[in-house]
Amino acid sequence: MSDRDTAVFKNEDSGEITTASEDLAIGILDSSKGFPNTDLNLLTKKIEKSKKSKKRRLIAVAFVLVAAFGYLMYQGLTNSIQYFKTVDQAVADRSSLGTSTFRVEGMVVDGSIRRDGVQTLFSISANGVTLPIVDSGSPPSLFQQGIPVVLVGHFDSGSGPGGTSLTFETNQIMVKHSNVYIAEHPNRVKAQNGTSR
Amino acid sequence: MNDLNIVIGKAGVLLALLSSLIGLLVIGNSIYSRIGKKATGEEKPHSIVHANVYVYLTLAGTLIAVGAMEHALITHDFAIAFVAQNNARETPLLYTITGLWSALSGSILLWGALLGIFNAVFVYRYRKSDSLVIWWARIVISLVVVFFLALLLGPADAFSRTAGAIPSDGAGPNALLQDNLLVAIHPILLYTGFVGFTIPFALTIGRLLAGSSEKIWLYEVRKFMLVPWSCLSLGIIMGAWWSYQVLGWGGFWAWDPVENAALLPWLMATASLHSNIATENRSMLTTWSMSLVLATFNLTLLGTFLTRSGVIESVHAFANSGAVGPALAGALIVSLAASMLLVATRGHLLGLGNKIELAWSRPAAFVANNLAFSALTLVVLVGTTFPIVASAFGDTISIGRPYYDSLSVPIGLFILVAMGVAPVLSYQGANLELLRKRLFIPALMGSLVFFMLVIFGVKDLASLCAFGLAAFAFCVAAIQIKASILSFHRAKSGWWRGLIGREGGGMVAHIGLIIIGVGMVAALSYGQRGEVNISPGKSAYFDGVKITYLGTKVVELPGKTVTSANLEINGSGNYGPAITVFGNSNEGVGTPAIDSNLMRDVYLTVAELPTGANQSSVVVGVIVQPMVAWIWIGGFVVFFGGLASVLSRKKRIATRTDVESIEPVCESTPEISSNQDLEELKR
Structure with a gap:
């Protein structure tokens, strides 16, 4: 037996050795091929057996953990998917979107911003379709007319397609960072001056 | 003169690319001949010192290119498209310099230079090494270098010329990138x-x-x-x-x-x-x-x-x-x-590795x-x-x-649990008595924090657990550091050595991470946000914070126009959250004003500027969050902890080897910990 094998063997067994007596442990290490003493053979077999069941238990625990983790991830994903639509797409998909939460992108219509108590009312538009918005959160300081925004929220319930009315409720307005160097994204809305943001 | 920056910059990139390609060939050839000799049994390790110069040349090339780009930015050389897009005449010097990494191709240029530095440090460290591992590693690094340099010559050319007439002024960097x-x-x-x-x-x-x-x-x-x-x-x-x-x-x-x-x-x-x-x-x-x-x-x-x-x-x-x-x-x-x-x-x-059998x-x-x-x-x-x-x-x-x-x-x-328990475990497996002894005080502190917070009315279980476990893990790390500092102090080899090396630096990094975690949980769980509408000279209260509005101020600077609201927090200070319109941009950027201390941050933004006369009211967005500052402090602690772990504790090992021989390269971690185990058990 090479040096290396001994080392591995020692390490493998060290967990069990602590429970057996010192002499026994040395005995096991010295000869892995069996002992003249049958009692010792019985003991090694017992150890082997407990090791196997330990391994089986480990696999079972690992399986349960992986399954639980996978389930959590699946749940998390399906609960957190937010569709991202431009205004025209959102209005077209009203029946399938219903009152579920999604993100909608559009440009704040000039002169449409009004304050009503704690709410901010305005409209956004994309590709010729306009959607009235009710914001119950606090708009970020960058918020102003004529800029592209992304809103997180949902259609109001009503009697239209998908049980909705044509009003979008949001409490989260994100102003898209404008960058000179940003290239056009197919879904991106153009600003008035023709630059894409 | 007009094209000087472009010519020098491109030459730098080309120099870097060519030298890294030659270096690649030289090392590749050395490896090839060495493997060939090995096959015929006449392998004789030889050095590849002559290949080192190409690595330094690569570094020089990338630095020249970065220098040319910075020079072009500072002198507003709008003949380069990158400069025209990311710089304007009124851009302040600092943001002119940082313009290098405010867009893609400049970032890749910086990337290439940083890679060049890392490569040069690595090669310098092993300048005489005849190890095949180093040779292969140098091949791999050279391939990565060549890839990024090729990007610079092709799709991400930072030095491409402005199309058409050279503009008299550039677009300037993104407004958000010249504010902080x-x-x-x-x-x-x-x-x-x-x-x-x-x-x-x-x-x-x-x-x-x-x-x-x-x-x-x-x-x-x-x-x-x-x-x-x-x-x-x-x-x-x-x-x-x-x-x-x-x-x-x-x-x-x-x-x-x-x-x-x-x-x-x-x-x-x-x-x-x-x-x-x-x-x-x-x-x-x-x-x-x-x-x-x-x-x-x-x-x-x-x-x-x-x-x-x-x-x-x-x-x-x-x-x-x-x-x-x-x-x-x-x-x-x-x-x-x-x-x-x-x-x-x-x-x-x-x-193949040994198996881990001890739970x-x-x-x-x-x-x-x-x-x-x-x-x-x-x-x-x-x-x-x-x-x-x-x-x-x-x-x-x-x-x-x-x-x-x-x-x-x-x-x-x-x-957090693992972070608390792992440092006190030894390689030999659990000794329950020892574990209890070492974890008693941390566990006590953790539960103390937990129950104190329950008494103070914290109800959210996740944040209760987070704070309790953070206190637990913090105590473990602190006790480890204390013991380590003391042992070095006793050995008279400099107490600060307890803070370096894998063990010391690692524990410092743990503490930094715990600080970050506590700051994040506190800020996310117990923050309050809202808006207040204040008339000039009046005050409003939000979450126990008194905010006074004194008036607005409009400042026209060469690069920007700043409209700020003049605010006081709890009757003192001068906070001016602002809306800033930058040079050529047609859109405002809000600048928050923050009153920060270790206990809490008050974060003020202008939600709505007064319309018309200065007499009308301003709408201020207010966010009050506890312990936000800890996140940034923790970041620095992690940084220094990480760097401290790079340093070696060799000196101590040298003194220890007088008594017992320890492999010098192994930082004696297992030996130390097992010795500590024994000492502690004896007590």
């Missing part, structure tokens, strides 16, 4: 982190190709891993700080793809730093450890691809930059395939740590890339916060 000093720091830190992971990756590939199981390379991998890891840690936190100070939303982390792209390699690198210890000391987890190093580099490529190719819809702006995206995707595929192939076919050459031992704790960090990596990876998969089916979607929060909170709590 952190813009000068955090991208460099992030890039240093990303670029630096090339070296451990190359070393590991070198080990695989050379089939070397020598332990010494593990220490080298760790050292070259720790430097970029520290920079990336601080870079991520500084990025969060920048976003907090500039973007006006009062938050610091949004699970945005850009943030995730930086977090992914950090998570993998953190896991690898831990599993590497078990590999160094006990030859355990060998294949796993090397896979983590390789995965870290591949995740940096993935992150660069995600942020630079425009495949993901994000609040952050992305540059959809022509051929750079596909090139990065190609590099990722090649690197990933090579990594997996090598681990599968040659991984066994690095040693309550240090190696088992490393496994727990690795499982947690890998799970978190998987969560973030799936969340970030899922929209790409979905877009293949025609849906534009994004994955919301609940997904990340619901999974990262339990994993984070588990990491």
